[in-house]
Amino acid sequence: NEFRRQTDARRAPAYEHLRRTLQHAIENGELTAGQALPGERELGKLLDLSRVTVRKAIAGLVGDGLLLQRQGAGTFVAERIVKSFSKLTSFTDDLRARGLDPKSVFLERAIGEVTPDEAMALNLSPGAQVVRYYRLRTAGDQALALERTVVPQSVLADPELVVNSLYDAFDRLGLRPTRALQRLRAIAFDAEQARLMNLAEGSPGLFIERRTFLDDGRVVEYTRSFYRGDAYDFVAELQSE
Ligand code: GLP
Incomplete structure (x- = not known):
């Protein structure tokens, strides 16, 4: 229903959605440690999202330690271990x-x-x-x-x-x-x-x-x-x- 959809949308804004998508990609190994991400503008174009949205999602993941930014070089998948309870590891x-x-x-x-x-x-x-x-x-x-x-x-x-x-x-x-x-x-x-x-x-x-x-x-x-x-x-x- 409409109300539900609205509250859901409010609960998960676009940057949050992108953040989760990227996080999953890192945890599933689709994005691997050390890998470079496309630039903000490029990523925005690719996903049809505003640059602000992309920047916010990336800032969140940098804060989580999943991504890191190197001055002048861009954004990379951080080389550190995140042990997820939802992953099948030994x-x-x-x-x-x-x-x-x-x-x-x-x-x-x-x-x-x-x-x-x-x-x-x-x-x-x-x-x-x-x-x-x-x-x-x-x-x-x-x-x-x-x-x-x-x-x-x-x-x-x-x-x-x-x-x-x-x-x-x-x-x-x-x-x-x-x-x-x-x-x-x-x-x-x-x-x-x-x-x-x-x-x-x-x-x-x-x-x-x-x-x-x-x-x-x-x-x-x-x-x-x-x-x-x-x-x-x-x-x-x-x-x-
Ligand atoms: C974890 C799991 C166990 C699994 C084990 C395998 O501890 N909880 O269910 O058997 O990993 O680990 P390994 O491959 O080191 O023997």
């Missing part, structure tokens, strides 16, 4: 992007028969075989997370295929996860987890559950992660409907 991706050295300490790595819960999460039939990992995830000396991952054995024939990173193993097998469902909640580390993580019992953490899908709908992982509460910032962009 523990290894996130840490490498911060210049850290991610590792896995395997507490468990075995093949077994799927449990009813796992069968539901992975869309498997009872009796199917799965590969299970329980890993301590570290950067240098610091323990950052504990992760329990279950993968259908039809996806990972041999548990040893995962050396450090699960997603690297998928990549080597030519499997491209395209989508995931994730759920997050606050937890307190229990005594056993705290011991493994070298934390005090009851320390705050984030529990993250993820089911990851391939394009063809197959579920390739069901992972329950327990992240240190004090080591991560999860950033998400929220949009009105």
Whole structure:
């Protein structure tokens, strides 16, 4: 209806719309770090927007640290990591992007028969075989997370295929996860987890559950992660409907 349209339009002016579009392009990698943007005038012409609109959108993104302006040279996509909660990345991706050295300490790595819960999460039939990992995830000396991952054995024939990173193993097998469902909640580390993580019992953490899908709908992982509460910032962009 007309009123709704008007308030929506007021809520998202043209520069805000352009700002979001550019932000998405950066987060999706359509615009990559270091890449130069066309000039304000050119961009305005291209998108049929006023120069003021373009300038405002760019100023916003410069303020966010996503773009940077070099005197006389123009506007560039900033070379820094924005960890978006809405992007499908791995523990290894996130840490490498911060210049850290991610590792896995395997507490468990075995093949077994799927449990009813796992069968539901992975869309498997009872009796199917799965590969299970329980890993301590570290950067240098610091323990950052504990992760329990279950993968259908039809996806990972041999548990040893995962050396450090699960997603690297998928990549080597030519499997491209395209989508995931994730759920997050606050937890307190229990005594056993705290011991493994070298934390005090009851320390705050984030529990993250993820089911990851391939394009063809197959579920390739069901992972329950327990992240240190004090080591991560999860950033998400929220949009009105
Ligand atoms: C994150 C996700 C997990 C995923 C893991 C893969 O921690 N929450 O669901 O299994 O990344 O990371 P890597 O490829 O380093 O094993």
